[in-house]
Amino acid sequence: MSKQSKAKRDKRKKLQPKRPINRLNAQQPVQNHAVLTNEEGQVVAAIGLQGTEWLLAIGGQTMGNADNPVPMLAMLKHLSNVQEKEGRKVTLEYSTQLQQLIDDLAADEGKTADEYLGQLVSEFEGVEGEEGEEGDDADTAAEDAPAAEPAADDAEATPAASDDKPQA
Numbered sequence: 001m002s003k004q005s006k007a008k009r010d011k012r013k014k015l016q017p018k019r020p021i022n023r024l025n026a027q028q029p030v031q032n033h034a035v036l037t038n039e040e041g042q043v044v045a046a047i048g049l050q051g052t053e054w055l056l057a058i059g060g061q062t063m064g065n066a067d068n069p070v071p072m073l074a075m076l077k078h079l080s081n082v083q084e085k086e087g088r089k090v091t092l093e094y095s096t097q098l099q100q101l102i103d104d105l106a107a108d109e110g111k112t113a114d115e116y117l118g119q120l121v122s123e124f125e126g127v128e129g130e131e132g133e134e135g136d137d138a139d140t141a142a143e144d145a146p147a148a149e150p151a152a153d154d155a156e157a158t159p160a161a162s163d164d165k166p167q168a
Contacts, residue, residue: 030055033069034094036076038083044090045079047072047098070102074120081121 106116
């Protein structure tokens with residue numbers, strides 16, 4: 001290798017046009033389609049489209065993704081209803097593309113968009129009620145569990161269970 005080869009190579013590199021750096025995992029920009037804002041104008045939650053994937057962001061952090069944004073929109077609508085019940089003023093705005101998607105899904109079920117979205121929101125309200133009921137069921141199950149354990153211990157201690165043959 002000659003002493004001038006590095007100088008020649010550097011000169012050739014300087015003459016070449018600049019190329020953009022292509023990163024392997026270059027992310028596409030997120031397009032906002034639904035935004036929930038509070039009375040100060042701060043974004044509380046949002047739904048965005050990145051490529052073909054819908055993202056849900058709450059408090060500035062991505063919380064989930066899906067192929068269908070309608071359940072996420074219903075969750076944001078439920079969240080806005082809860083905030084309004086607590087006396088906070090929030091605003092939920094969504095894009096025409098998202099509205100069109102809701103209209104199409106509602107038409108498939110023979111409902112209006114408001115009825116369809118209202119049905120999905122009511123499912124979230126039902127989940128809140130069930131969580132309280134499940135807590136009661138868990139308490140009842142915890143009370144029943146100690147009563148069932150001694151019966152199992154008694155079955156193991158009976159002479160019929162202590163044969164010389166191993167039990168399966």
